[in-house]
Amino acid sequence: MSAMRRVFALIDCNSFYCSCERICQPELKRRPVVVLSNNDGCIIARSAEAKALGIGMGAAYHKVRHELRRQCVVARSSNYPLYADISNRVMRLMAEMLPSIEVYSIDEAWGNMTGVADPAALGRSIRERLAREIGMPVGVGISTTKTLAKLANWAAKKWKGTGGVLDLTDPVRQEKLLRLAPVSEVWGVGHRSAARLAALNIATAWDLAAFDIGTLRKTFGVTMERTARELRGISCIGLNEGPPPKEAISSSKMFGVRQTELPPIREALAAYVARAAEKLRAQNSLCSSIQVGLQTQLADLNGPRYANAVTLALPAPTDDTREILALAQRGLSQIYRPGYPFSKCSILLMNLSQRGELTPDLFALKPRSGSEQLMKVVDQINQREGRGAVRIGRIPAKPKWAMRREMLSQRYTTRWDELIGVRG
Template identity: 85%
Template sequence: MLESFRYNDGCVIARSAEAKGLGIGMGAPYYQVREQMRRQGVVARSSNYTLYADISNRVMRVMAEMLPGIEVYSIDEAWGDMTGFADPAELGRSIRNRLAHEIGMPVGVGISTTKTLAKLANWAAKKWKATGGVLDLTDPIRQEKLLRLAPVSEVWGVGHRSAAKLAALKISTAWELAQFDIGTLRKTFGVTMERTSRELRGVSCIGFNEGPPPKEAICSSKMFGARQTELQPIREALAAYVARAAEKLRAQNSLCSTIQVGLQTQLADRNGPRFADAITLALPSPTDDTREILAVAQRGLGQIYRPGYPFSKCSILLMNLSQRGELTPDLFAPKPRHGAARLMAVIDQINRREGRGTVRIGRVPATPVWAMRREMLSQRYTTRWDEIIGVRG
């Protein structure tokens, strides 16, 4: 049985290796590949973010128990500090086995002296079954062997556009990128590509717990599950999106000074009425308080809403971000609500532990009419009692 996941039941956003081999393309509209998937036995599932987040948290907790330090990179990836361990590969196998036994989650483990090399080792560990899912790439000889085999497009930080530009310089493998002139790379691509090349040479340029820089803007937006003509459900959706954006804002310890609210119909529908508008508004003072941001956002939505149009999407964009403490407060700006920081921290903590949306804005209903379509949702068996897996004797 193969699986292909889809967002809002509209397009393919993730594929198993088998589904890829059958030619099911990333981003393909579901209605175009539905019959092909049926013929070939591909099982489609709607996006299940609650389940993904819970499994991710369980994986990270196990890693934190087995390593002196971890740095969570994304929902399905983390760095682990193996400094001082005599046999890192054996530790990697122990982590992998425990995750498989306790959580049922298969993972790949890449080990090396720099983050970029470790990422490449992880790619190889998943690609070649002979590694057993764990590859120790700390030995320089093994490093060179893999670098000569790995396409440059598989190097962390090298996207499709960068890979095309590197190909014009006759750089097609990770080894060729590592050996290329540093000055030329910096002049052509900037300091990030230079740092990547140095990391491939074994020179650590990205420290542990040195994650990506704070985002300069944060956006939260989704297509509605069904088009909305009334203002009330759109206000509900905007409230949910603002809450999510503010959560991301607090996670990077930033404050927001300006927001942009957007609203649009399905612009690709040439037969129906089309409308799109956005409004940019300044906040009274920099804040990360969901309530303060939402109050201004709802005012902006009221200004751009037009009755009668079948709207398919709204969005909130947080802009003009600053790190907490780096700006001098305006003496004439309204003071933050008493206890706002503590309240937001408690809400974020509860939602991380119990699942996103456990504590939510009162305007957002439990089962909104605008929610994205997920008619083929798999069970949220780790977070909901009514969906837990049952075993019959």
């Protein structure tokens, strides 16, 4: 009896950040929209209408803002709490409709469609439900390997005739798309690899699939060989139902205004530690050591420059924000130098282990009583009421060092005081 053929789906949100902005702001529908990076630095997301105007990804906002206004393009500052909440809603809905999923990034996930009688119909149902219940447009690519499903997703978004869903499980349809798709659109083939492949007359996905496997392995390595096999319909990359725990967790942002005094930098570090510890607990890990970093704007060749970092060990593995913060503040005092215009500080949690994985040290200091329960309650409240509802007392509600976000929309789904209002 032959094994059941595996079928994968890739569900990818269209212009995710821009679509999140549109969900709660209907007036932005059909208008060109761009979303900016931290401190409103550069363009990191563009709606289809903005792309059609020729607005480039990564363009510095201060250089193109006048052109954006001339073309009536709406610019928004990054609203990460809004994006994270909508992403969670999208993933939960997909998990309800598929046997299993693997979250790949904030805006896309793999779905297991093995054994599904009509994968295309399920793909359309997922797309319609996401649009109806959340307002998120997506493309759905379906095939017998992850690489083919990714390519099918690209085609589903590129050609409107697909209706946003493309089932590429049929070998005849696979070959047709492989002959049309540029090799640069294949998952795992970057611009540099595409240029090297072009030197071997490999211009399309079909050329790559048909090329000698041994030569690919010798020239490019195992990853490219695996990609070619996947394009041939041989599944080499399985479905993981959850990402592995991170081996290190960092939190860092550029200050909205450069800081010379130590107190506001301590506030910023406290906020970054709180966020990193929240991520640590979310993956059920403990931290054994930390690295604290501090730097000026190193790209400024005319101003004073300074950068330093210090690594410190915790007395015992912990996920308690208070324990990590106390050590981080001590490290900050060691590397701070008065008078420098600092632009950034950072915290890196290292030597992570899963809770219950390590044998406790009999001679180590005992953790604070009720620490695990307290951190759990804090996380639950912040998940329900919005991040920062309960926070370390050192962190002000409106810090002076916060990122510049002059075009920030409301956190419509995570803050009670920023809910959508309806006027009579």
